Amino acid sequence: MTTTNLTLAGLAAVLAILWANLRPWWKGKRELKQLRAFGTGALLGTLSTMCAGxxxxxxxxxxxxxxxxGGDKATLGTTGQSSASTLASGTLGQLTPEAAVVVFLITIGTVLAWREAGKQDKKRLVGGVFCGATLCLTAGVAGALVWLPDLLNAIGLALRxxxxxxxLL
Incomplete structure (x- = not known):
């Protein structure tokens, strides 16, 4: 598929991964530290949608x-029905040069977290990146995170x- 929009089948695949990552936390003690790896990956995935290249x-x-x-193959194989219709798309916008530096530093932090993580946390990091990068292409999630580019820009300007x-400090 060459579309940059998330399809309904793609959403099903992303929600399955989201569920697989959040379910152990929900069934467990619900400690925030259990969500750290997934959240770190989701942040990087979300920020990646603002990168033009x-x-x-x-x-x-x-x-x-x-x-x-993958979602189309899974839903077609499971139900016999293709769900390749696209969802309304959204965007978080573009990064300023200052915000790009902040995203770069967050990327380095995520790579370092990856290197120190155990096998299970590495899977959660990858799942988070995948969910963040795909869900932010929908109008609903992008609309809910409309404040994020302004925050990155402000942090970048403060750093500069x-x-x-x-x-400033």
């Missing part, structure tokens, strides 16, 4: 294609101002 932009488009293709000696 580069590795993170490629990751976001690839996750969408995998979700759409500090580095240039503006005395």
């Amino acid at each position: 580069g590795l993170l932009g490629w990751l976001a488009l690839g996750a969408n294609r995998v979700a759409n293709t 101002g500090t580095a240039e000696g503006a005395g």
Whole structure:
């Protein structure tokens, strides 16, 4: 599939992965530390949808294609019905140069977390990246996170101002 929109079948695949990651937390003690790996990955996946190119932009488009293709095969194989109709799309917008630095630093932090994580947490990180990168292509999730680019831009500007000696900190 060449569409950049998430399909209904792709949504089914993403929701299955989301459920698989959140279910153990829900059935367990519901401690926030249990969601750390998935949340870290979901943040990076979400931020990747704002990248116009580069590795993170490629990751976001690839996750969408995998979700759409895999979800269509799964729903077709399970039900005999294709669910390839697209959902209303959304976008979080573009990054400013300052916000791009913040996203880069978050990416480095996520890579370091990946290297230190155990096998189960690595799976959760990947699941989080996948869910974040695909769900943010829908109008509903993108609309709910409309504040995120402004926050990244503000953090990036504060970082720049500090580095240039503006005395923000």
